[in-house]
Amino acid sequence: MSYNIALNFEDGVTRMITCNEGETVLDAAYRAQINLPMDCSDGVCGTCKGACHQGDFDLGDEYIDEALSDEEAGQGMVLTCQMVPSSDCVVEIPAAASLCSKGGNQAVSGTVAEVNLISSTAIELRITADTDIGFLPGQYVNIQVPGTEETRAYSFSSRPGSRELSFLIRNVPGGLMSSWLVGKAKTGDQVTITGPMGVFYLRPVQRPVLMLAGGTGLAPFLAMLESLREKGCDQPTHLIYGVTSDEDLVCVDALEQFEAEIENFTFKTVVASDESNHPLKGYVTNHMDDAPINGGDVDVYLCGPPPMVDAVLGYFREQGIEPNSFHYEKFNPSVSAVEEKVA
Missing domain, CATH: 3.10.20.30 (Beta-grasp domain)
Structure with missing residues (x-):
């Protein structure tokens, strides 16, 4: 064994x-x-x-x-x-x-399996890795943009333990990776992946869990939910997924499937735009009333653009709530920088 x-x-x-x-x-x-x-x-x-x-x-x-x-x-x-x-x-x-000798980042080759424009603002990239990439649900890799020396950081949205990898990528007009994916990428193209990296990953679920996702910051939570579906979950786990406009709302069918198959998992979606007809409008912090905060005995995971992360951190400070653990990741969809914190 x-x-x-x-x-x-x-x-x-x-x-x-x-x-x-x-x-x-x-x-x-x-x-x-x-x-x-x-x-x-x-x-x-x-x-x-x-x-x-x-x-x-x-x-x-x-x-x-x-x-x-x-x-x-x-x-x-x-x-x-x-x-x-x-x-x-x-x-x-x-x-x-x-x-550590040979302990640095691993560079792995992969083949583009699919590129799906799942909305006007989001792209799903599927890659078949040539070798196994062991990662924890929530971690990310750097993907080199073919034809350049530049890399961009993307969280896995697929389950750990498979060579079939998927990533949820913001479609940034004029962005280096976005332009390649939309205009040039095709099935069979070779890409180089470096990693995994990051301290934003799902810890053992021993108390209620609150997941807060903004835009394509949903990606690491999809990997976490894949892991929970496989291992089971006996604690209340709630996801609030916030986006700017209706067209940014993606993978809702996948979330519905997770809700049907993972015991104790629930989710809600929130749209910020005043022009939206979505039933829940505003920001994730406007819809925390029924979140399993449990008097602070909760593990919070937060991934989204910097303004959202700052707003959520401010919300907890204003409420005087100190979660048992607070894991968050900020991302800027136009660059490769990723900032991670564990509090």
């Missing part, structure tokens, strides 16, 4: 490795040509210390307190030289991937 281990480095890069039964994370990483920080490998120095808050594992009792105290172990800290997983795990590594 083997387990999938996601190594999350502090620079946002994630590497997926396979850990065999009885094998330590440090040894599995070394076998995958990733040199994690280490000195003694005997549980003495503490150099290989990281954190694991997702998954089951055993640390044994051969390490010393100076390397890992009982208090640190109780907080989810681990020594990768002693950590033997008994399930899939996510391990936080306090080092940059670029400092």
